[in-house]
Amino acid sequence: MANTAKHAPGDDSIDEVTPKRQADGVWMIRWMWWPYDGGPPRKQRHQGNTAGEARAKARAKLAELKAGTTGGRWTKASKLSDYIEQVVRPAVAGSSKLSDSSKALYGRSLNQLDAELGKLAIAKAIEFRVAEGALLAIAERSGSSSAKTARNVLNRWVFGQMKRDRLIVQSPLADMDIDLGTNKTTTKTANDVALAEADYDRLLDHLLAFDADAVELPPRSRAAAREKIRGAVDITLLxxxxxxRLGSARQIEPHEVIDNASGGVNVVVPAAKLKGERKRPITFTVLDDRVAERVKALRKDTPAGSYILGAPADKAKLWDRRNCTREIERLYVSLADELGIKELRSDIRSHGWRTTLNTLYYHLPAHVRAEWFGHTEAVNAAHYVAAEVDLSPMVAAAKERRLRVVGE
Structure with a gap:
């Protein structure tokens, strides 16, 4: 066996020992692992039909030990990110006491906490000063409101689950005051998250082929539920x-959907339906021809005075923002699990698509992208595009990207 005096916590001796063939022909490797808490080394042994198989089993056991999940039990040597992913997120998602919007909010807080503390072992993350530092960092970057929510999630959900697993006796934040300040920010953490190009294309194809009738639903109000799902899919595609922005998409009327000179579709959003105090409308061109055809069909099927993405039960009425957001979040969470796109759980919402498109077309000049999204009144006024004209380089770039993706 290896000399224990030369090893630090977290080390192992697998590469320092040689599997030996036993009398019965089985190969055995004996090795040790030095735990993170500085305790005595743990002796291990594994057998296999070959030396390689025995060593492979040893490495599998090593990974289990380092993760701190041996036998399904967590230890203070476990990485906090693993604990958040495997214990805390499922607890939040499965709570019957939380609304869908609260689950999404707490999911964003878990993303922030994971970014600050995830790489640490639980033993380190539960130190008050470490936890305090993470919350102060969140307050500095994302505002005091986000930090206060993160504190609540850390105290109740992260440390709360640790109490259940007997990792701690009480929360390190109990009865401790942390001044998170009054810093306000208009930048939300979720805005910084964009889907990878491959995930974006995969999701787009999936939604275009999505069949709401194939979704298993309870008999009660099944028809109404399917209409909500269809509405969430249509809004997401747009x-x-x-x-x-979602607030604008909910208010689109048929006459605001205009065929452009290139055969595609423009959506003209009046100033009154835009966020903030704007003096001019913004014209968006749908960047995918398949979605453009879908928007044309919605225009055709929607009577004048109604909304193409109106309330599922009555298109003459706006879809209540809270109900609409709840349905979209429910769809995204299910898609995150089905497609394995974790960002859909809580990061990508209305503004996340702007970030994604900005990332996909980042090679275009900044003023082109600013014009497209109407980020400022000055830029929008300087680069205003008439409703019936398709001039944006983003449209050409989108077509080129689509042709490349199809050709791969």
């Missing part, structure tokens, strides 16, 4: 191919 948001992810225009960068439009």
């Amino acid at each position: 948001l992810m191919t225009t960068g439009m």
Whole structure:
């Protein structure tokens, strides 16, 4: 066996020992692992039909030990990121006491906490000063409101689950005051997250082929539920191919959907339906021809005076923002699990599509992207595009990107 005096916590001796063939022909490797808590080394042994198989089993056991999940039990040597992913997120998602919007909010807080503390072992993350430093960093970057929510999630959900697993006796934050300040920011953490290009294309294809009738639903109100799902899919397709805000998308009327000179579709959003105090409308061109055809069909099927993405039960009425957001979040969470796109759990919402499109077309000049999204009144006024004209380089770039993806 290796000399224990030369090893630090977290080390192992697998590469320092040689598997030996036993009398019965089985190969055995004996090795040790030095735990993170500085305790005595743990002796291990594994057998295999070959030396390689025995060594492979040893490495599998090593990974289990380092993760701190041996036998399904967590230890203070476990990485906090693993604990958040495997214990805390499922607890939040499965809570019957939380609304869908609260689950999404707490999911964003878990993303922030994971970014600050995830790489640490639980033993380090539960130190008050470490936890305090993470919350102060969140307050500095994302504002005091976000930090206060993160504190609540850390105290109740992260440390709360640790109490259940007997990792701690009480929360390190109990009865401790942390001044998170009054810093306000208009930048939300979720805005910084964009889907990878491959995931974006995969999701787009999936939604275009999505069949709401194939979704298993309870008999009660099944028809109404399917209409909500269809509405959430249609809104998502529009948001992810225009960068439009949800508040504007909910208010689109048929006459605001205009065929452009290139055979595609423009959506003209009047100033009154835009966020903030704007003096001019913004014209969005749908960046995918398949979605454009879908928007044309919605225009055709929607009577004048109604909304193409109106309330599922009555298109003459706006879809209540809270109900709409809840349905979209429910769809995204299910898609995150089905497609394995974790960002959909809580990071990507209305504004996330703007970030994604900005990332996909980052090679275009900044003023082109600013014009497209209407980020400022000055830029929008200087680069205003008439409703019936398709001049944006983003449209050409989108077509080129689509042809490249199809050709791969």
